[in-house]
Amino acid sequence: MQHLASCSELLILKLGLCSSISDEGLVYISSNCGKLVELDLYRCSAITDDGLAAVASGCKKIRMLNLCYCTQITDAGLKHVSALEELTNLELRCLVRITGIGITSIAIGCTSLIELDLKRCYSVDDAGLWALSRYSQNLRQLTISYCQVTGLGLCHLLGSLRCLQDVKMVHLSWVSIEGFEMALRAACERLKKLKLLGGLRSVLSTELLQMLQACGCRVRWVDKPLVYKG
Structure with missing residues (x-):
């Protein structure tokens, strides 16, 4: 990390799979790399909310942040991240300790967000979706597979986000067939890409599937x- 002292112009830093990176390392980065626009901490499992506090304080220009599988991060950490007002891409896959409270902080603070990955964030619920619906009007790509959301939350989300084009929503086991039907109808004219469970293909209405096809939406x-x- 001492080499970063001479890298004050660094824009992109990828530290994915560096399990030895700690909060101390993030403090060093925040003190020496204030111009960072992209930081990849994929599977840096030793970092905590305190490390994110340092990053948010010293690296305010970050636009792309990958925290996937940083499993010690909680809602408090996301509160720190919400101070990154220029953030456009945020990956939070498998952060099992975060909830709708943390997502609400992100939605309110990071209104420039374009892409958000919440796959396997098992405790993220409708409260998080309602916040995204209200504040994240620039979202174009969203992954909510395995989240604990209901049909009501999903319908409100898809009906509210006018820029949303790409949604991955596999294993939303609290959403009924009717919930999927209503949510997709609310957004079918805007959606370009979908990822859904194959089991839905035979139970969603033929009319809806034809509407999606007619609107140019590709379904995986x-x-x-x-x-x-x-």
């Missing part, structure tokens, strides 16, 4: 069983 069907817990 994932060959896994349909599960509904409601």
Whole structure:
């Protein structure tokens, strides 16, 4: 990390799979790399909310941030991230400790967000979706597979985000067939890409599927069983 002292002009830093990177390292980065626009911390499992506080304080120009599988991060960490007002791309895959509270912080603070990945954020619920619906009007690409959302939250989200074009929503086991039907109808004219469970293909209305096709939406069907817990 001491080599970063001479890298004050650094714009992109990729540290994915560096399990030895700690909060101390992030403090050093924040002190020496204030011009960073992209930071990749994929599977840097040692970092915590304190490290994100340092990043948000010293690297305010970050537009792309990858925190996938940084499993110690909580809603408090996302509160720090929400100070990054220029953030456009945020990857939070498998952050099992975050909830709708953290997503609300992100939605309110990071209104320039274009892409958001919440796959396997198991505790993210409708509260997070409602916040995104209200504040994240620039979102174009969203992954919410395996999140704990309902048909009501999904319908409100897809009906509210006017720029949304690409949605991945596999294994939303709290969303009924009717919930999927209503949500997709609310957005079918805008959607360009979808990722859905293959089991939905035979139960969604023919009319809806034809509407999606007519609007130029490409659907990727994932060959896994349909599960509904409601």
